[in-house]
Amino acid sequence: MTEIERHTSKGMLPLDTKIPWLTGLQQSLNDAIETDRLGHAVLIQVDPGLGGEWLATWLAARLFCSAPSATKPCGTCLDCRRVVSDEQPDLMRLSPIEESKEIRIDQVREMAAELALTGHGRGRKIAVITPAERLNRNAANALLKTLEEPAGSSLLLLVTGEPSRLPATVQSRCARVGISVPPIEELEDWLRARAGNGIDWKAVMSAIGPRPFLALQAEAEAIADLQRETARALDQVASGALDPVETAEAWGKEDFALRINCIENWLVTRIRDWATGKRQAQAEALFAALDDAREARQWAETPINKPLALERLLWRLNAIATSRRPA
Ligand SMILES: [Zn+2]
Incomplete structure (x- = not known):
């Protein structure tokens, strides 16, 4: 555990939280959903601590929500609540395992196998990888296979503040959205x-x-x-x-x-x-x-x-x- 983590406690901000520096991205993502341009993989470039993972969760809720508006998830339906409480069976999260500091190949393989299955709800499966630059070399190579042959309506969300630390082959297969650090x-x-x-x-x-x-x-x-x-x-x-x-x-x-x-x-x-x-x-x-x-x-x-x-x-x-x- 790092020092800052020792000083912190877990907790997810509500889906309707107004985060001024992210609203532009939310808008672009909404547009992409409306025009069916979201694709199978999105690289979300947001520096640590600025809400990249929150945005990925918001997007997952927006896609799983059973009563979304054109601009946001409802925040109250069962699907939204499951996303927030991390109980949505079609939503996976990949992060470094406790002490290892790396996302490893077996995690990626497990995720790929899961993505290949049919979803429980309307068929969509989403995986959030954060921070994506922690994928080790083997894991990134395994991920590349999934990016090259995406399963059905699966969606990969890679959250990172340092996209350049990902292999160029991985970067090039993702649509990219991002922000710079606000004042x-x-x-x-x-x-x-x-x-x-x-x-x-x-x-x-x-x-x-x-x-x-x-x-x-x-x-x-x-x-x-x-x-x-x-x-x-x-x-x-x-x-x-x-x-x-x-x-x-x-x-x-x-x-x-x-x-x-x-x-x-x-x-x-x-x-x-x-x-x-x-x-x-x-x-x-x-x-x-x-x-x-x-x-x-x-x-x-x-x-x-x-x-x-x-x-x-x-x-x-x-x-x-x-x-x-x-x-
Ligand atoms: Zn909802």
């Missing part, structure tokens, strides 16, 4: 409207990235606190008021990946602030620290000695304090 203010507004003003959503997204769906499920307050605490401590290290070794020791213990996000955000902000002012010379040290942070990020999932990685970064900041002291 952070739009995401903040949406989060405030959904979950209230009580939480510093900007700080939350600083820590976890522009991922409003994740922000909603996360322990948002704890994450916002972490972001603020990190920023305060970094200011203190850079002014010589906090010891790099002790700080690194404490930070290496838990929430390492989140902490690195917070550190990167602080560095990027300070670089912007200092690059044009009288602290220009010191901004150099920040660039070096940013390289350290990006390197440390790669160690987040490994058993490497994390305090040591952070220590180097913090000493660079501490050196700024030393260089500022009058001789």
Whole structure:
């Protein structure tokens, strides 16, 4: 389990949720359904945490719904409710199995066999693969066979933020829809409207990235606190008021990946602030620290000695304090 997942709980937003950055895609998908252009495979390019899986579920409901309007599933019929509660027998979901981080060939084979059977309801079968870039090489090859010879009225929905990590042969056999990341203010507004003003959503997204769906499920307050605490401590290290070794020791213990996000955000902000002012010379040290942070990020999932990685970064900041002291 990754850190952010540890901070989150499961839950699916209702089908009628208004998600401004996805409405254009919903419209295109509706048009494709109305004009019978949906095909057998759609690649949905949406960055993680922006609702790609929700959109795939919405589309499945739109297709399974027994009383859909031209623009949306009804949300209340048995078919819609089954999609939402994941009890729709003709809807399959493929995701990495627990610890493996990969979608494997046996999962794809099982899905292909299932797609070849006749559906329970009106005959359609849908499989949602998310995040699709986690298909390993063998699994992607097996999927290619299904894409080349699609069964009956089956529909494959591949959700990914990184389509380029899929083989070109897989990409080329899918219709593609997608969005770019919306402005952070739009995401903040949406989060405030959904979950209230009580939480510093900007700080939350600083820590976890522009991922409003994740922000909603996360322990948002704890994450916002972490972001603020990190920023305060970094200011203190850079002014010589906090010891790099002790700080690194404490930070290496838990929430390492989140902490690195917070550190990167602080560095990027300070670089912007200092690059044009009288602290220009010191901004150099920040660039070096940013390289350290990006390197440390790669160690987040490994058993490497994390305090040591952070220590180097913090000493660079501490050196700024030393260089500022009058001789
Ligand atoms: Zn319905």
